[in-house]
Amino acid sequence: MDIAHTVSGLILELRRGTLILLVLSQLREPMYGYQLVKRLNDHAVPIDANTLYPLLRRLEGQGLLASSWNTDENKPRKYYQITPEGKQVYNATKTYWQDFSANVDQLLEVDQ
Amino acid sequence: MNHDLIERYIYAAVKPLPHKIRNDVSRELHGLIDDMLLERCGNMPPTDKDIRVVLAELGTPEEFSEKYNDNTQTALIPQPYYATYLLLLKIVLPVAAGGMALAYLIRYFVEPLDGLTALGEWFAAEVSGLGVAFTVLTAVFAILAQKKVPLSERLMADELPPVPQKDAKIPRWECIGGMVFCAAFAVLFLFLPQLFFVIIDYGSRIPIFSAEGMAESWYLLVAFALFGILREAVKLKHGQYNKTVLTVTAICNFCSAALAIWWLLGGEVLNPDFLAAISSVFSSESAALVGLFEHFQLLFLAVILLALVLDTVEAIVKARWQATEPHTN
Numbered sequence: 472m473d474i475a476h477t478v479s480g481l482i483l484e485l486r487r488g489t490l491i492l493l494v495l496s497q498l499r500e501p502m503y504g505y506q507l508v509k510r511l512n513d514h515a516v517p518i519d520a521n522t523l524y525p526l527l528r529r530l531e532g533q534g535l536l537a538s539s540w541n542t543d544e545n546k547p548r549k550y551y552q553i554t555p556e557g558k559q560v561y562n563a564t565k566t567y568w569q570d571f572s573a574n575v576d577q578l579l580e581v582d583q
Numbered sequence: 584m585n586h587d588l589i590e591r592y593i594y595a596a597v598k599p600l601p602h603k604i605r606n607d608v609s610r611e612l613h614g615l616i617d618d619m620l621l622e623r624c625g626n627m628p629p630t631d632k633d634i635r636v637v638l639a640e641l642g643t644p645e646e647f648s649e650k651y652n653d654n655t656q657t658a659l660i661p662q663p664y665y666a667t668y669l670l671l672l673k674i675v676l677p678v679a680a681g682g683m684a685l686a687y688l689i690r691y692f693v694e695p696l697d698g699l700t701a702l703g704e705w706f707a708a709e710v711s712g713l714g715v716a717f718t719v720l721t722a723v724f725a726i727l728a729q730k731k732v733p734l735s736e737r738l739m740a741d742e743l744p745p746v747p748q749k750d751a752k753i754p755r756w757e758c759i760g761g762m763v764f765c766a767a768f769a770v771l772f773l774f775l776p777q778l779f780f781v782i783i784d785y786g787s788r789i790p791i792f793s794a795e796g797m798a799e800s801w802y803l804l805v806a807f808a809l810f811g812i813l814r815e816a817v818k819l820k821h822g823q824y825n826k827t828v829l830t831v832t833a834i835c836n837f838c839s840a841a842l843a844i845w846w847l848l849g850g851e852v853l854n855p856d857f858l859a860a861i862s863s864v865f866s867s868e869s870a871a872l873v874g875l876f877e878h879f880q881l882l883f884l885a886v887i888l889l890a891l892v893l894d895t896v897e898a899i900v901k902a903r904w905q906a907t908e909p910h911t912n
Binding site for chain 1: 607619640642650
């Protein structure tokens with residue numbers, strides 16, 4: 472059994488849903504993609520640009536984010552911000568996450 | 584700065600994307616690469632090496648575009664459609680093969696053909712027929728999967744149908760046999776109508792049906808066979824008479840009846856030579872017999888309609904019986 476491969480697969484699964492929650496949490500103010508990459512990196516949540524950019528577009532397609540091009544700066548940038556529907560989804564998911572992670576933590580502590 | 588390398592990267596990354604988002608993604612990707620270069624080089628102009636490092640960080644253009652495409656459907660026919668598709672493929676291909684084999688076997692015994700010619704013609708028909716069956720089924724399921732059409736209801740335990748009683752079960756062989764019959768019916772009437780003939784004047788064979796008439800109404804015959812196959816496939820899937828089987832059977836039989844009426848009354852089905860020969864042979868002996876053959880289409884239609892009515896009545900009776908009988912297993 473390839474332990475490293477199995478672990479990386481599990482981590483990928485764990486990160487998949489969590490990243491969406493984190494992205495929604497940070498976009499209460501408008502941000503462009505690379506700004507968000509750096510913000511998450513600064514908080515020790517590394518994410519590749521080639522993962523984040525498609526994710527932003529997918530969330531926009533689902534109506535959770537809205538975007539607009541800002542051409543006032545010296546280079547045009549696309550800014551994303553959470554929509555009212557996105558906020559509802561975020562709040563509900565955040566509550567679930569907090570309960571769930573607390574329960575998971577408890578179980579993991581018992582295991583130790 | 585090596586703009587060409589960046590342009591090539593962006594072009595390759597957005598090329599597989601839907602046309603309507605290409606321009607937007609391209610602009611966004613330009614901005615991202617600029618930002619990454621700025622982060623890496625500050626106010627210094629980026630070298631070729633810097634560009635290569637940044638592009639390598641982004642991964643290959645293919646990886647980039649793959650993540651943009653909705654990755655929930657990576658196959659032409661994903662699950663749960665694939666399971667049903669595979670099941671139907673396992674039924675449809677042997678049924679089509681069996682139907683054609685049956686039709687060509689009948690032909691071999693009826694027509695004076697040498698074995699090798701018969702074998703060659705049968706093989707060619709099998710290859711083309713199975714190819715069409717496979718293509719049609721695959722295309723139908725690809726569309727169903729693309730449109731995300733639900734294949735069945737997701738029922739709770741108490742909503743599930745009862746386990747069929749032994750007597751109420753529809754035998755698999757009966758359904759498969761029905762499908763083979765439908766396939767053979769279409770093959771015989773479409774490609775081998777000359778096999779239905781009468782022998783007059785000691786050996787002169789006169790086909791009953793008009794080959795041209797059959798060719799002109801091919802779509803009616805194909806639709807007739809497809810409704811029959813659909814009816815049997817639903818019976819096979821449910822394995823017992825119930826409301827769904829009854830509804831599908833009734834609709835399919837009604838459509839089949841309408842098609843049979845359209846086919847047998849709407850066009851040139853009988854061979855004119857057959858009618859002429861019958862008139863000349865029997866005219867002096869029995870006017871009633873001639874009349875019977877002249878209305879052969881009506882007789883044939885009556886047989887088909889009777890079979891369809893009986894099938895529908897059987898479905899109604901057994902579905903009601905299954906619904907009302909106490910279930911003891």
